[in-house]
Amino acid sequence: MANKKGANAVVLFVFMFLINFVVSESDNGRELELLLSFRSSIVHDPSGFLSNWDPSATTFCQWHGITCNNLSHVETLDLSAKNLSGIFVSSSVFNLPFVKTLNLSNNHLYGEIPPDIFFANSSLRYLxxxxxxxxxxxxxxxxSGxxxxxxxxxxxxxxxxxxxxFFSGLKFLDLGGNVLLGKIPISISNITTLKYLTLASxxxxxxxxxxxxxMxxxxxxxxxxNNLSGEIPKEIGVLxxxxxxxxxxxxxxxxxxSSIGNLKDLNYLFLYQNKLTGSIPNSIFGLKKLVSLDLSDNSLSGEIPELVAQLRNLEILHLFGNRFSGRIPNALTSLPNLQVLQLxxxxxxxxxxxxxxRYNNLTVVDLSTNNLSGxxxxxxxxxxxxxxLILFSNSLEGEIPRNLSTCTSLQRVRLQxxxxxxxxxxxxxxxxYFLDVSNNNLSGNIGEQNWDMPSLEMLSLAGNRFSGKLLPHLLNAPKIEFLDLSGNEFSGTINPRFGTLTELMQLSLSENKLSGEIPEDLSSCKKLVRLDLSHNQLSGQIPSGLADxxxxxxxxxxxxxxxxEIPAKLGQxxxxxxxxxxxxxxxxxLPSTGAFLAIKESAVAGNDxxxxxxxxxLPPCKKLKNRANWWPFMACSFAGLLLLVITGFGFLFMRGRNNLEPKRVENGDGSIWELQFFDPKVSKSVTMDDIxxxxxxxxxIxxxxxxxxxxxxxxxxxLQIVVKEMHHVSSLPASFWSEITEFGKLQHPNIVKLIGKCxxxxGAYLVYEYVEGKLLSEILGNLSWERRWKIAxxxxxxxxxLHSRCSPSVLVGDMSPERIIIDAKDEPRLQFIFPFVDNQPFLPSSYVAP
Structure with a gap:
C-alpha cells in the first residue's frame, strides 16, 4: 500500500513538472517574441548596446540589460541611459509577464504606453x-504591488x-515635467505609503x-x-x-x-514665486533642522524677527522680491553655517x-535695491x-573697506x-570677472595704480570722479568684454593699444576730457558692438577702419x-x-546707405x-553742372544691348518656368499626386519616388x-532634402497651397528654403533644402557673446x-530656438512654420511691420 502511494506521488510530481515545463517553455517563447518586437522598434542604438539581441537565439537571459529569475523568465529589463531611439508598439516589453523591474529612462523613445499596462502586469514593482x-x-x-x-x-x-x-503600495511617484492638466485628484491621498511625491512642471x-x-x-x-491656486492647506502641518x-x-x-512650524524634520522650504501675503509666522523660526529657506518673489511684509537666530543649521536664506521692512536683524550674524544671504x-x-x-561662512551676499545706509x-x-558681493542701489556711504581688496575669493562685485x-x-x-562701482563719488588717479585683474570681463567706473590717463594697466586684461569709463575726468589720448583688447564688445569713454585722434587700431576690436566716444575733445577725421x-x-x-568727410564705408x-x-x-x-539711410536730424545736427x-x-548736395552732351547716345546704345540680353534670357526663362509648373505624376501604388518645385535645379533631379x-x-529627424x-x-x-509630412491636411483652408507657392519663391540666406510641395x-508633403548643422536650442548655453550677436x-x-521686403508681409508664428538651425558656416537659418489658427492664412495682408 505504501509503495503504491509513493508511486502515485512520483507520477504526480513528474506530471506537475511537465506541466510547468510546458508552461515555462510557452512563456519563454512569448517573452522572446515581445523582446524581439521591442528590438525591431529601435531605429537608433549608437552605442550598440542591443548588439547581442540575436533574433535567431532561443534564450535571452544573456542579452544586455536583461536579468532572469531561476526559471529563466525576464525579471529585470534595464536599458536606461543608452541613447536609444524608436517608437513603442503596444505588444512590447510592457507585457512581459514576469518582469518586476522595467527601466527605460533617459532615452529617446516615442509613442503611447499601452492602455492596459496597469492591468496586464501584476508582478511589476519598479517602472x-x-x-x-x-x-x-x-x-x-x-x-497594487x-x-x-x-x-x-x-x-x-x-x-x-x-x-x-489605488496604487496602495506605492512609495515613489514622479509625474513631473509633462503636460498634465486638471486638478490634483483627491484620491491620491489614499496612497498612505507614499514617501516621495512630485507633480511639478x-x-x-x-x-x-x-x-x-x-499621507x-x-x-x-x-x-x-504649475498653476495651482488657493491657500496652502494647514493640513500639511501634520506631515x-x-x-x-x-x-x-x-x-x-x-x-x-503657522502649522508648517510643526514639521520639525524639515530641511528645505521653498515657497518662492507665488502670491503669498502677510508676515513670516514665528513658528517657522523654530524649524531648527532647516538648511534652506526660500520665500522670495511673493508679497510678504513685516520685519524679520531676532528669532531667526534659532536657525543654527541654516545655509541659504532667500527673502528677496518681497515687501519686508525694518532693519536687517543682528541675529543673522550669529548663524555659523549661513552661506547665502539674499535680501x-x-x-x-x-x-x-x-x-x-565675522561669524558666518558667507559665500554670497546680495542686499541690493533697499534703503540701507551707513x-x-x-x-x-x-x-x-x-x-x-551685491550691494547696489542703496544709500551706503563712506569708503570701500580696505580688507575687501585682499578678498581673493571675490568674483562678482556690484556696488553701483x-x-x-x-x-x-x-x-x-x-x-x-565683474566689477561695477558706477554712480558713486569715488575719486583718485586710476592710471597710477597697479592693476592685476586677469579674469576681468566687465568693468564699469562710470559716473565717478576718477582722473588721470586711461588705465594703461587695463590693457593687460585680455578677457575684458565690457568697459565703461564714462562720466569721469580722464584726460589725454586714447591709447592705440586698446585695439589689443580683442574680446571687447562694448567700450564707452564718453563725457571725459579726452583729446587727440581716434586711433585706427580700434578697428582690430572685431567683436565690438557698441562704441561711445561722445562728449570729449577728440579731433581729426573719423577712421575709415571703423567700417571693418x-x-x-x-x-x-x-x-x-x-x-x-564721413567715410562712405561706414554706410556699408x-x-x-x-x-x-x-x-x-x-x-x-552724408552716406546714403545702411544706418545713414533714415538717420534722424538730431544725430547729424551741428555739422556742415x-x-x-x-x-x-540736411540740405541737398549741389549737383555737378555742364555734363558731357554725349550721354543720350550712350543711353540709346545701352538700351539696345539690354533689349537683346532680355530677349535671350526671356527665352531661357520660359523654358525653365515650364519646369516649375505643377505636374500630375503617378506614384508606385497608382495614386495621382500634384508635384511642384520652386527651384529649376531641384525640379530636374528630385522625383516623386525620391520623396x-x-x-x-x-x-x-x-x-x-x-x-x-x-x-x-x-x-x-x-542632393539631400528634407520631406515634411503635413498633418490635418483636410482642415487646411483653400488658400493654403497658393500661399505655399508664393513662399517657395522667397530666397534669403538666413531662411531655410522651401523647394517643393506635393x-x-x-496626404501632403513639403520639401525643404537640407541644412547641415545644429539647432540653436542645442548650443545656446555654450555660446560666446560674439556668436550670440552674430546669430541675432x-x-x-x-x-x-519677411516683414518688410515681402509683399504681403509674412508673419512668423514661432521664434523659439528649436526653429533656428546654425549651419556649417555658423550662420542662423530660420525654419519657417506655417501656422493655422481658425483657418487664418500665414500671409496676413493687414500685418504691419514693427
Whole structure:
C-alpha cells in the first residue's frame, strides 16, 4: 500500500513538472517574441548596446540589460541611459509577464504606453520611463504591488487618473515635467505609503487637496511650476516626516500657515514665486533642522524677527522680491553655517549689521535695491569664501573697506548707485570677472595704480570722479568684454593699444576730457558692438577702419571736434543700426546707405553736411553742372544691348518656368499626386519616388505637432532634402497651397528654403533644402557673446526680409530656438512654420511691420 502511494506521488510530481515545463517553455517563447518586437522598434542604438539581441537565439537571459529569475523568465529589463531611439508598439516589453523591474529612462523613445499596462502586469514593482518622449494619457488602472512609478519628463497629457489612488503600495511617484492638466485628484491621498511625491512642471490647476494630511509617510513634496491656486492647506502641518516642501512658481495666495512650524524634520522650504501675503509666522523660526529657506518673489511684509537666530543649521536664506521692512536683524550674524544671504528688492532700512560675516561662512551676499545706509561692514569676507558681493542701489556711504581688496575669493562685485567715496581698492583680485562701482563719488588717479585683474570681463567706473590717463594697466586684461569709463575726468589720448583688447564688445569713454585722434587700431576690436566716444575733445577725421568692425551696432561720436568727410564705408556696415555724429566739424555728403539711410536730424545736427533722407533735415548736395552732351547716345546704345540680353534670357526663362509648373505624376501604388518645385535645379533631379523613399522611420529627424520630418536624397545626384509630412491636411483652408507657392519663391540666406510641395487625397508633403548643422536650442548655453550677436543679426535679417521686403508681409508664428538651425558656416537659418489658427492664412495682408 505504501509503495503504491509513493508511486502515485512520483507520477504526480513528474506530471506537475511537465506541466510547468510546458508552461515555462510557452512563456519563454512569448517573452522572446515581445523582446524581439521591442528590438525591431529601435531605429537608433549608437552605442550598440542591443548588439547581442540575436533574433535567431532561443534564450535571452544573456542579452544586455536583461536579468532572469531561476526559471529563466525576464525579471529585470534595464536599458536606461543608452541613447536609444524608436517608437513603442503596444505588444512590447510592457507585457512581459514576469518582469518586476522595467527601466527605460533617459532615452529617446516615442509613442503611447499601452492602455492596459496597469492591468496586464501584476508582478511589476519598479517602472521608470522618465526622460523620454512618451505621449498620450496616463492609462487608467492600477498595480497594487507597484512600489516606484516614474513617468517624469515626457509629454504625457490629460488628467491624472483617479485610479492613481489605488496604487496602495506605492512609495515613489514622479509625474513631473509633462503636460498634465486638471486638478490634483483627491484620491491620491489614499496612497498612505507614499514617501516621495512630485507633480511639478505640469499645467495643473485648482487647490492643493486638504486631504493631503492623510499621507503621513511623505518625506518629499514637489508641486512647483504649475498653476495651482488657493491657500496652502494647514493640513500639511501634520506631515511630521516631511523634510522637503517645494510649492514654487504657482499662484498660491493667503498667508503661510503657522502649522508648517510643526514639521520639525524639515530641511528645505521653498515657497518662492507665488502670491503669498502677510508676515513670516514665528513658528517657522523654530524649524531648527532647516538648511534652506526660500520665500522670495511673493508679497510678504513685516520685519524679520531676532528669532531667526534659532536657525543654527541654516545655509541659504532667500527673502528677496518681497515687501519686508525694518532693519536687517543682528541675529543673522550669529548663524555659523549661513552661506547665502539674499535680501534684495525689499524695503529694509538702517545699517547693515557691522559684524555680518565675522561669524558666518558667507559665500554670497546680495542686499541690493533697499534703503540701507551707513558703511559697508569690513568683515564680510572673514570666511575667505565670499565670491559674490551685491550691494547696489542703496544709500551706503563712506569708503570701500580696505580688507575687501585682499578678498581673493571675490568674483562678482556690484556696488553701483550708492554714495561711496574715496579711492578704489579693487585692483589686485585675480578671480574678479565683474566689477561695477558706477554712480558713486569715488575719486583718485586710476592710471597710477597697479592693476592685476586677469579674469576681468566687465568693468564699469562710470559716473565717478576718477582722473588721470586711461588705465594703461587695463590693457593687460585680455578677457575684458565690457568697459565703461564714462562720466569721469580722464584726460589725454586714447591709447592705440586698446585695439589689443580683442574680446571687447562694448567700450564707452564718453563725457571725459579726452583729446587727440581716434586711433585706427580700434578697428582690430572685431567683436565690438557698441562704441561711445561722445562728449570729449577728440579731433581729426573719423577712421575709415571703423567700417571693418563686422558686428558694430551702435556708434556715438557726438559732441567732439572731428572734421573731414564721413567715410562712405561706414554706410556699408550691415550690423550698424544707430549712429550719432552730431555737433562736430564734419563736412561733405552724408552716406546714403545702411544706418545713414533714415538717420534722424538730431544725430547729424551741428555739422556742415548735406544729402540724406528727408528725416535728416540736411540740405541737398549741389549737383555737378555742364555734363558731357554725349550721354543720350550712350543711353540709346545701352538700351539696345539690354533689349537683346532680355530677349535671350526671356527665352531661357520660359523654358525653365515650364519646369516649375505643377505636374500630375503617378506614384508606385497608382495614386495621382500634384508635384511642384520652386527651384529649376531641384525640379530636374528630385522625383516623386525620391520623396516616397525618404518616408522611413530610420530617416526621421524630428517630430512636432505640425508633422514629421524625414531626411531624403535624390537618386540621380545625391542632393539631400528634407520631406515634411503635413498633418490635418483636410482642415487646411483653400488658400493654403497658393500661399505655399508664393513662399517657395522667397530666397534669403538666413531662411531655410522651401523647394517643393506635393499633395493628393492621401496626404501632403513639403520639401525643404537640407541644412547641415545644429539647432540653436542645442548650443545656446555654450555660446560666446560674439556668436550670440552674430546669430541675432542673422535672425533679424531674416525677420526684416519677411516683414518688410515681402509683399504681403509674412508673419512668423514661432521664434523659439528649436526653429533656428546654425549651419556649417555658423550662420542662423530660420525654419519657417506655417501656422493655422481658425483657418487664418500665414500671409496676413493687414500685418504691419514693427
Amino acid at each position: 521608470n520611463l522618465s526622460n523620454n518622449n512618451f505621449s498620450g494619457h496616463i492609462p487608467n488602472g492600477f498595480i 507597484l512600489v516606484i512609478l516614474d513617468l517624469s519628463n515626457n509629454m504625457f497629457s490629460g488628467k491624472i487618473p483617479r485610479e492613481i489612488g 505640469n499645467e495643473l490647476v485648482g487647490s492643493i487637496p486638504h486631504e493631503i494630511g492623510k 503621513k509617510s511623505l518625506k518629499w513634496i514637489y508641486l512647483g511650476y 511630521t516626516c516631511l523634510n522637503h516642501l517645494d510649492l514654487v512658481y504657482n499662484n498660491l495666495t493667503g498667508q503661510i500657515p 534684495w528688492s525689499n524695503r529694509f532700512s538702517g545699517q547693515i549689521p557691522q559684524s555680518l560675516g 558703511r559697508i561692514p569690513d568683515g564680510l569676507c572673514s570666511s575667505g569664501r565670499l565670491f559674490k 548707485n550708492n554714495r561711496l567715496v574715496g579711492e578704489l581698492s579693487f585692483t589686485k583680485l585675480p578671480l574678479v 568692425m563686422p558686428v558694430l551696432g551702435h556708434l556715438d561720436l557726438s559732441e567732439n571736434r572731428l572734421s573731414g 556696415i550691415e550690423s550698424l543700426v544707430q549712429v550719432n555724429i552730431s555737433y562736430n566739424h564734419l563736412t561733405g555728403a 553736411l548735406c544729402g540724406g533722407d528727408t528725416t535728416s533735415g 516616397t523613399l525618404s518616408l522611413k522611420e530610420s530617416n526621421v 524630428s517630430r512636432c505637432k505640425e508633422g514629421v520630418s524625414f531626411k531624403g536624397k535624390s537618386v540621380s545626384n545625391d 499633395r493628393s487625397d492621401k 543679426i542673422g535672425t533679424a535679417k531674416a525677420l526684416r526680409f
